[in-house]
Amino acid sequence: MSEERVFPFGAPFAIGRVPAADGAEESTSSQDHGRNPGMPLKTDWFEEMRINASAVERRAGTLATRRGLKKQWQAAWLLKALMSIDLTTLAGDDTPARVRRLCAKARRPLRTDLVEALGLAEMPKVAAVCVYPTMVGPAVKALDGSGIPVASVATGFPAGLMPLPLRLEEIRYAVSQGASEIDIVITRAHVFAQDWQALYDEVAAMREASGAAHMKAILATGDLKTFQNVYSASMVAMMAGADFIKTSTGKEDVNATLPVSLVMVRAIRDYLERTGVKIGFKPAGGLKTAKDALAWQILMKEELGRDWLERDLFRIGASSLLGDIERHIEQFLTGRPSSAMRHAVG
Numbered sequence: 001m002s003e004e005r006v007f008p009f010g011a012p013f014a015i016g017r018v019p020a021a022d023g024a025e026e027s028t029s030s031q032d033h034g035r036n037p038g039m040p041l042k043t044d045w046f047e048e049m050r051i052n053a054s055a056v057e058r059r060a061g062t063l064a065t066r067r068g069l070k071k072q073w074q075a076a077w078l079l080k081a082l083m084s085i086d087l088t089t090l091a092g093d094d095t096p097a098r099v100r101r102l103c104a105k106a107r108r109p110l111r112t113d114l115v116e117a118l119g120l121a122e123m124p125k126v127a128a129v130c131v132y133p134t135m136v137g138p139a140v141k142a143l144d145g146s147g148i149p150v151a152s153v154a155t156g157f158p159a160g161l162m163p164l165p166l167r168l169e170e171i172r173y174a175v176s177q178g179a180s181e182i183d184i185v186i187t188r189a190h191v192f193a194q195d196w197q198a199l200y201d202e203v204a205a206m207r208e209a210s211g212a213a214h215m216k217a218i219l220a221t222g223d224l225k226t227f228q229n230v231y232s233a234s235m236v237a238m239m240a241g242a243d244f245i246k247t248s249t250g251k252e253d254v255n256a257t258l259p260v261s262l263v264m265v266r267a268i269r270d271y272l273e274r275t276g277v278k279i280g281f282k283p284a285g286g287l288k289t290a291k292d293a294l295a296w297q298i299l300m301k302e303e304l305g306r307d308w309l310e311r312d313l314f315r316i317g318a319s320s321l322l323g324d325i326e327r328h329i330e331q332f333l334t335g336r337p338s339s340a341m342r343h344a345v346g
């Protein structure tokens with residue numbers, strides 16, 4: 001496979017760059033957008049908001065098709081998606097051995113021959129490894145020296161139905177084990193009761209317990225029932241200091257969907273307009289295909305812009321997406337369909 005076939009726009013892009021949709025390479029150097037300082041609760045920012053559900057569904061439905069990525073850019077976008085993955089294992093039968101295997105994959109998510117064929121100077125890495133609190137220690141050890149952060153779910157994941165002091169203690173435990181990112185779950189009942197003060201107070205307390213660790217707030221949107229609830233919960237989580245808002249635990253009946261993600265990214269856009277603060281977005285749960293990854297990348301770029309293709313503002317939470325991305329990159333490089341059995345599961 002000649003370099004020209006793979007990169008008709010010229011020299012291979014460097015890690016941390018992604019070609020523009022029109023093919024022009026544009027720098028989007030990774031920058032740390034820092035922490036969300038949060039702000040006092042202002043319910044008037046969302047209580048008056050009316051969301052037109054059919055307009056949301058329509059817009060989400062056209063997003064993935066509106067901007068068909070030119071075939072020659074797809075490998076670059078998929079590589080970018082791979083580098084945005086929070087590679088996850090959150091199963092009752094997780095063991096340190098499984099977590100070590102996952103960390104080995106996080107360090108080397110692509111086969112060496114594919115890395116070479118892409119003309120990359122170094123092995124790309126996933127954005128983070130995401131595990132349960134008791135698996136943080138083994139993950140930190142296995143990732144030592146790699147620069148890959150460990151994210152821990154906490155606060156009684158996935159249901160969140162534990163007393164708040166225990167949920168806060170769980171955060172502190174995960175941080176003490178070396179987690180530098182904490183994925184919290186909100187109390188859904190506060191949303192059903194429209195008790196925004198209670199929701200704000202719990203998320204703010206979780207943010208404080210996270211200390212220097214970046215905090216992602218999982219809204220469990222499949223439980224929240226209405227777009228209105230999703231928008232309001234997004235706003236409250238951001239006001240309370242969440243650095244990222246995340247759709248789902250992967251355990252709800254309905255996990256990440258494009259319409260719900262659209263509502264969340266619009267909330268991020270509104271928050272940015274009002275405060276100047278950039279909040280990250282993490283779709284999670286049920287994202288398994290390269291096509292899914294591209295659809296969410298298009299959503300980010302169309303709705304929020306190029307900065308939200310970088311992993312400091314965009315993550316994909318997934319336990320079984322990497323294999324399909326690797327398969328599609330190989331298919332792109334060879335021009336032939338690649339069999340799933342040639343790739344590691346996950």
Ligand SMILES: O=C[C@H](O)COP(=O)(O)O
Pocket residue numbers: 088090130248249250251284285286287317318319320
């Ligand atoms: O936070 C990440 C999710 O739990 C992953 O869900 P998944 O197993 O459906 O990919």
